[in-house]
Amino acid sequence: MTAQTPAALVLEDGRIFRGEAFGSEGSCLGEVVFSTGMTGYQETLTDPSYHRQIVVSTAPQIGNTGWNDEDDESQRIWVAGYAVRDPARAPSSWRSTRSLPAEMSRQGVVGISGIDTRAVTRHIRERGAMRAGVFSGAELATDREMIDRVTAGGGMVGADLAGDVTTGEPYVVRARGERRFTVAALDLGIKSNTPRMMAERGIETHVLPLTASLSEVRSLAPDGVFLSNGPGDPATADHATELTKEILGAGIPLFGICFGNQILGRALGRDTYKLPYGHRGVNIPVIDDETGRVAITAQNHGFAVRGEPGERFDTEFGRAMVSHHCANDGAVEGLRLLDTPAFSVQYHPEAAAGPHDAAPLFDSFVRLMSEAR
């Protein structure tokens, strides 16, 4: 066995976990969060919502299925760093074309392996998500120096990150088969699977940069507007929030997920707040407050809209309700306007990674657009 390069995961409160370099050597800074998904690391790493975050996988054996050309959720790996316990020695999958660490190295993504990921998770659970850094090889320094570098970095509250991940130019994802609807999707960090799922339902998706104006949206004569997921603090997304208000005012059907749910919430006058350690996993139960049914959902959010399960409230766009909540902690997981065609969920109906229980929400969007015609 070749000698391993030592590495450290350093938390802002001074806790340090030591292991070996994984992927690229060097250093990275970000908010340390844990994800409990047991599958789907490729989708997770390429999900723009993880921008500026150091992700800890609680599943201990990572990289088993290597890396393939089909499962990326965007053009690149977005996580700031990746912390795992036991990386695969060699991948095994009929679709794999390269290994995970090879792909991380190719993209310059710094990781750490061999640490007690469960201890990290417990620490975050008790103390909350916090700033952290991974340091390896030449970047390893004294504890003090590394902690100083971590605390010099920015936190997630007040971070405006969607601008980093949004598309530079608009692009179109064509409907599969006959085009039945046109949707303008505001890219706050959209994942590839979202337009794909819309395409399957006859939707042509025009993905727009987050700076798009109402007139740009209107010029597409869309049947509906979609607000994507994305990274950062929703309190900073003023433009998107204003645009959302305009769209609601115009009565264009609207569907938002994740960050989009928070934007809709803010547009409706609700506050957003940071959860202690967020919801990141593919096993999270969400209760539909209207039917009582449970969906097992993929989630990745550190912020949430303030509200109570099933709560009804008035907005400038008419009556609204908290339509879904998390069965684990009661957090708001969905909003719906009762007098205006708009709804959103905090979780990921496009899954990837994760279960497909919530996929019918795209059908609800289709229905909303049909009814509005």
Added chain:
Amino acid sequence: MPKRTDINHVLVIGSGPIVIGQACEFDYSGTQACRVLRSEGIRVSLVNSNPATIMTDPEFADSTYIEPITPEFVEKVIDAERPDALLATLGGQTALNTAVALYEQGVLEKYGVELIGADIEAIQRGEDRQRFKDIVRSVGGGVPGSRVCNTMDEVRDFVAECGLPVVIRPSFTMGGLGSGMAHTHEELERMASLGLTESPVHEVLIEESVLGWKEYELELMRDHADNVVVVCSIENVDPMGVHTGDSVTVAPSMTLTDREYQHMRDVGIDVLREVGVDTGGCNIQFAIHPRTGRMVVIEMNPRVSRSSALASKATGFPIAKIAAKLAVGYSLDEIPNDITRKTPASFEPALDYVVVKAPRFAFEKFPGADTGLTTTMKSVGEAMALGRNFTEALGKAMRSLESARSGFWTVPDPEGATLDSTLDELTNGHDGRLYTVERALRMGATVAQVHEASGIDPWFVDQIAGVVELREEILAAPVLDAELLRRTKRAGLSDRQIAALRPELAGEYGVRSLRHRLGVRPVYKTVDTCAAEFAASTPYHYSAYESDPGAESEVARQRERPKVIILGSGPNRIGQGIEFDYSCVHAAMGLGAAPDNGGLGYETVMVNCNPETVSTDYDTSDRLYFEPLTFEDVLEVVHSEQASGTVAGVVVQLGGQTPLGLARKLTEAGIPVVGTPPEAIHLAEDRGSFGEVLGKAGLPAPSYGTATSFEGAKRIADDIGYPVLVRPSYVLGGRGMEIVYDEASLENYIARATEVTPEHPVLVDNFLDDAIEIDVDALADGNEVYIGGVMEHIEEAGIHSGDSACALPPITLGRQDVEKVRRCTEALANGIGVRGLLNVQYALKDDVLYVLEANPRASRTVPFVSKAAGAPLAKAAARVMLGSTITDLRAEGILPAHGDGADLPMDAPVAVKEAVLPFHRFRTPEGHGIDSLLGPEMKSTGEVMGIDTAFGQAFAKSQSGAYGSLPTSGRVFVSVANKDKRSMVFPVKRLADLGFDICATAGTAEVLQRNDIACSVVRKHNESPEGAGAAGSGGPGDERDVIGLIKAGEIDMVFNTPYGNPGPRVDGYEIRTAAVSRDIPCITTVQGAAAAVQGVEAAILGNIGVRPLQRLQAALRSDRTGEAG
């Protein structure tokens, strides 16, 4: 929707005796169901014929019927209890089949009983293979090409189309019984016709082969609101072709991307919905082509299964418990997750560890049986291990099995093995295949070669390749430093394995002291269902080695109550199974509730590695360590517990030989072992010391001697006289033991036995022919002895006590005999110095009571005795080990205030224990049955109890529970050894009087006819037709020999006793295997025949009723009180 208000009384059906394919996982699930239902305020009635289960303890149900699980008896229970609903999805295939029969016979409708947990339609859709395939296709899932066939012609037609190999699966059999893969036309003919016979509906499915595909299982749950969760995914390391019960399996799945996993989940959920399992759990099996990714659905179990128990233990999500709650109306989101307490059960567990399950086989018990693994399950038990990576879990699972091998390199490679021969071995599934993988890699095979040969996914092979590389490092390292040791332990290697590579460290102890000096010790993590996302309130721990200096152990401090560590019994095997788990669970219950320590009791800590059991339910003890039961692993657990509080003692007496074997080492390590001290255990185990104990007490034992050669053995045998019982000096479960009747067979035995154990001498004992064997379970506190029960064996001495039927109270012993038994037992308990349980085996011959064996530990019969005599022996024993006296326990009401199990009242019910044997599970490589003859080596996998007012009824019930009912009319075939002919006259005459046709072989017939018993002569299998003609009698035997008659279904019962040694004659073997394959009673001893006749009479009288154990035991106790008053 909350709990239904219209269900106030539920009947739960258990799974009956432990058999291959249906083991104590159903005790675990049934016990959980009973607990849940009663905590909901629902009255619970229970039927289960297996006395060794926790669920049949009287405190787990309102009415407990230890009765045969047949539609006939369950109807009697329904009639007596009038439940609102029947819950049959937690008792395995046995319960489900019984429920279907009750439905089809109109019994459920007649009594207005609702089937809850799954409806009949759904069961039929799930189990009818063709309908199931149609359902899978209708939801867009893939299936292998196949056809359902009812005749051999249909089978041949399909194979002509699709080609070989094909898989044969009989409908409605459990554990894959009768199924297998046919590679040739000969195999097809044999296996398909057998499958048609095994299937109760004479139906087999012939299927396109998916041999070598990746194999997966999903455990799903659905509630009435249509919420579905996947509790666990399981990946089989052995690819398709090996029954999942015989495969090494891993949770969660290791080699699927999210895309593939979610596709599997989607199809699984769609199938579940379409089949219509309304509430409860189910298991669906998938195969995935390793190169194309094509996925097909293989099968579904619309009920809680063995895999559900595994999934429950692997994830902390208690499937059976939740299934019971769903059945009475709750939805998943209304049920709290026990472990987090704050989140609901409507979620999918996230694991931050790897689980490996490995099967335990018992081929050594069945000489001649084909040891190749196929789609028919052959393993008798399993061990599960958790680790933070695959190799750590695998290493722990390997040593948890307690087989001869204890992880890689712990036994030498087979002689003459080459790379080619090793790769060749890998092509077929076999016990220890991963050892073969390691050997191949070590001999230079590439990962690709091993994958090619075995079909095992390269990821798993590569993980083992990592261990092989580590081995090289360990061998090459100048010194073992902390870093390398840590890496080694992290890969799951034991101190013993390291010691095997570094002899200079002076063995396992040397490695351990080095490791401890370097501070390399495990941490203990928690199974919490949620990968640490939420705090866990349930201390369910497993060990792991971490290299990160920031690593954490999660064992909470607890200093208020002293702790008692109970060592469990490990994987089920023949001779050590559920009975020991029963005792361990009782210890936990008894010590937790003890009035000691100012009423606080003890904090109970369970250590075990068997996922099927009640003991490894996190609800059973205060703390659970899911760990191997090796000295190293136990030592670390004790260390962890000592660091977090005070350990009052370790209990080793209740889990069978496994923990008992650790007693001395633990004591030497300064760890307090409670109960009978190791020196006393040694007194009983060592032949010489035990002889002294007997001598001092003036107790006779059969004369014996020890020999190292045939000449020596011959001298001893000549001295004490034939027959003699011979065995290797070191035996487990009667392993290698034989009765020899003459010098020639002695010579033959020595020749064979010395091959088995060249280092060990052979013991030669006087064999007491025709003696009555008596078994006693007793409890001793150092002052007083409490006799739990005296059991009289139905078969004579010489049949292993575990395989012999027995009756309690003893049916033919007089009061004086029983008193003699009591006095001897007391003398032995005192002589040995027992503090706790003692099991003694006696042989009574010519009014002399010989001591055969004494074991100062819980025996297999403890649960049977506890139930039959109405006193919880194991619970009492655990208390005695911690210092309580029998007087204390009588005062507390744990033991009866007066009397004991040796002086049961005159009208006490008679309980019969019958062993259940797995012969029909095994075949020789040529496809023939294996011999079902009983002997001194134990072969049974489980037991049933029949209890009634008199012996005949109780025996009849025991037979119904174990094998199916005794016949009440028809034809009996008799063929007995010369020495048995005289004793056979009366029972056979009685059968003739009862209206049975008798047929016999010529010699036997002659004797019967002279005694005025009308009988026809049947040709033996190896006799020529002329031979039969010469015997000069007509009858059905003229055309066909006995085997033909049995196979044609013209014989309803067989009495066949063997002709002494050497071994069974070919003819007897053929007769017995034919009877086993036809599932007709085959009685191989004179005493068994007499008992059967009593049972037949009782069955003909037809007055066999059912009574709950609670009422029987209350009567026992009140009788005693009456006597005392």
